Amino acid sequence: MAGILSFDFVRHAIEAAFLASITCGFIGAYIVARRMVFISGGITHASFGGIGLGYFLGINPILGAAIFSVLSAFGIRLVSKQTDIREDSAIGILWSFGMAVGIIFIYLTPGYAPNLMSYLFGSILTVTSTDLAFMGTLTLVTVAVFLLFYRTILFISFDEEYARSHNAPVETFNYLMLTLVALVIVINIRVAGIILVISYLTIPQSTANLFVNDLKKIIIVSMIISFTGSMTGLFLSYYWNIPSGATIIFVFVLIFIVARALVYLRNLKQRKSAIAD
Amino acid sequence: MNELIILDNVTAGYNNGIVLRDVSITVSDQDFVGVIGPNGGGKTTLIKLILGLIKPVSGTIQRFDNQEGSFIGYLPQQSHIDRKFPITVQDIVLSGLMSTGKAVNRYSSTDKKQALDLLEQMGISNLAKRTTAELSGGQLQRVFICRALISSPKLLILDEPNTFVDNRFEHEMYELLQKFNEKMAIMIISHDIGTISYFVKTIACVNTYLHYHPSNIITEAQLAGYNCPLQIITHGDVPHTVLQKHDHSHDYDQEFTPHEHTHE
Numbered sequence: 428m429a430g431i432l433s434f435d436f437v438r439h440a441i442e443a444a445f446l447a448s449i450t451c452g453f454i455g456a457y458i459v460a461r462r463m464v465f466i467s468g469g470i471t472h473a474s475f476g477g478i479g480l481g482y483f484l485g486i487n488p489i490l491g492a493a494i495f496s497v498l499s500a501f502g503i504r505l506v507s508k509q510t511d512i513r514e515d516s517a518i519g520i521l522w523s524f525g526m527a528v529g530i531i532f533i534y535l536t537p538g539y540a541p542n543l544m545s546y547l548f549g550s551i552l553t554v555t556s557t558d559l560a561f562m563g564t565l566t567l568v569t570v571a572v573f574l575l576f577y578r579t580i581l582f583i584s585f586d587e588e589y590a591r592s593h594n595a596p597v598e599t600f601n602y603l604m605l606t607l608v609a610l611v612i613v614i615n616i617r618v619a620g621i622i623l624v625i626s627y628l629t630i631p632q633s634t635a636n637l638f639v640n641d642l643k644k645i646i647i648v649s650m651i652i653s654f655t656g657s658m659t660g661l662f663l664s665y666y667w668n669i670p671s672g673a674t675i676i677f678v679f680v681l682i683f684i685v686a687r688a689l690v691y692l693r694n695l696k697q698r699k700s701a702i703a704d
Numbered sequence: 705m706n707e708l709i710i711l712d713n714v715t716a717g718y719n720n721g722i723v724l725r726d727v728s729i730t731v732s733d734q735d736f737v738g739v740i741g742p743n744g745g746g747k748t749t750l751i752k753l754i755l756g757l758i759k760p761v762s763g764t765i766q767r768f769d770n771q772e773g774s775f776i777g778y779l780p781q782q783s784h785i786d787r788k789f790p791i792t793v794q795d796i797v798l799s800g801l802m803s804t805g806k807a808v809n810r811y812s813s814t815d816k817k818q819a820l821d822l823l824e825q826m827g828i829s830n831l832a833k834r835t836t837a838e839l840s841g842g843q844l845q846r847v848f849i850c851r852a853l854i855s856s857p858k859l860l861i862l863d864e865p866n867t868f869v870d871n872r873f874e875h876e877m878y879e880l881l882q883k884f885n886e887k888m889a890i891m892i893i894s895h896d897i898g899t900i901s902y903f904v905k906t907i908a909c910v911n912t913y914l915h916y917h918p919s920n921i922i923t924e925a926q927l928a929g930y931n932c933p934l935q936i937i938t939h940g941d942v943p944h945t946v947l948q949k950h951d952h953s954h955d956y957d958q959e960f961t962p963h964e965h966t967h968e
Contacts, residue, residue, distance in 0.1 A: 578798075578810065592755040636790065640790050
């Protein structure tokens with residue numbers, strides 16, 4: 428067991444999983460509480476256009492993805508607010524458009540064909556120190572935003588209209604949080620990939636929500652589930668030699684199912700004892 | 705009597721048309737105004753104007769707002785709340801202190817104690833750590849009343865407060881409101897004028913135009929004159945005086961003298 432820790436890539440993977448658990452704990456809890464899972468899926472897939480553009484222009488694909496994801500997040504909000512296009516339709520359009528743009532640019536890029544699989548399904552085992560530096564910075568920003576503005580974020584999310592009637596900076600915060608959501612998604616694409624990043628943002632949070640009902644507690648519990656699940660998945664994938672990203676998600680779902688079953692059994696027991704009384 | 709809000713010749717609406725025209729109304733402290741009118745008549749738009757959520761197309765709105773914290777306490781309709789949102793009752797009440805324009809909101813132990821005291825007064829301090837999903841409609845309404853009151857507002861606005869509430873709490877709520885009215889002005893929106901006319905001091909009928917009726921007794925004839933297509937119905941076991949005698953010869957199943965009755 429201790430032997431595999433001597434590999435640099437394993438230590439990098441563990442650090443990446445740790446940072447991903449923190450950022451996704453905060454942002455995932457926010458997304459789940461506000462029912463923003465679908466828009467987050469749209470942002471995730473739209474960012475693929477940025478990855479393609481990055482390759483085509485010879486810039487860092489993650490930088491391209493960051494620009495694409497923030498712009499698509501704002502685009503979805505603006506389009507659904509200012510026009511008669513409904514939000515879920517706008518998400519569907521940008522979702523597929525981003526993927527299409529990505530494929531076209533990568534096809535047009537001459538020479539070296541990049542490893543697309545690593546962007547679709549993540550490659551936590553090839554995370555570099557540069558990636559970790561990016562992730563670490565964003566983790567600090569996310570922690571700072573939530574520590575400073577937790578109450579404001581909570582109140583605006585719960586009742587936007589009420590916050591507006593108190594002159595709270597609702598729009599500023601909605602866009603700040605949308606930017607943070609987009610950036611957290613892009614950074615975690617390195618770890619979980621486009622297809623699977625959404626599960627980092629939703630499954631541990633939904634599992635936490637089975638046991639706790641307060642946003643603060645959901646954030647903390649989902650971080651613990653995230654990191655435990657990531658570690659379990661990482662080691663299983665190492666021993667069975669199967670793709671790590673997919674294994675982590677598989678473990679997340681298993682944890683969710685077991686937790687749901689436990690809650691079901693607990694409720695059953697409570698009902699029985701209630702009847703017995 | 706101090707004026708709190710003055711709307712002068714206000715016209716307002718949305719992209720698809722004008723909803724309110726030439727509305728003038730003054731709300732002063734100690735007022736207890738019932739706002740009635742048909743759906744789509746502009747009741748909610750009037751509230752949004754007063755709360756500053758929308759700007760008028762023409763006319764002026766003056767707010768005599770000279771206090772720290774929120775000057776208006778607001779009880780929204782429950783229908784727009786996500787009941788599964790992960791927030792505790794205590795946090796909902798504290799959100800009433802969300803300070804104007806500030807992004808960093810922190811609460812002292814005094815604030816928390818005040819929130820608990822309010823919940824205690826409403827008889828639900830045992831629910832402080834619960835979340836909205838675990839509450840009944842009446843309990844949630846009490847929580848929202850606490851949220852509206854925690855900033856000691858000069859004006860309390862309630863939008864259809866009786867929609868999700870059982871009859872027993874409805875009665876209790878109106879009695880509470882009369883008590884609050886000693887300290888603050890109240891505006892209450894309702895489609896149920898039969899019930900609110902007993903509690904309010906004055907009535908504003910909103911149907912594109914606003915007709916202000918300086919007493920709580922209103923007749924169908926007056927409503928017709930205001931072009932306010934509402935029927936006066938009496939129901940429930942909430943005691944209510946309704947309506948003076950008037951010379952209609954319709955055979956409505958209602959009585960025109962003060963009375964108390966119950967029917968299903």
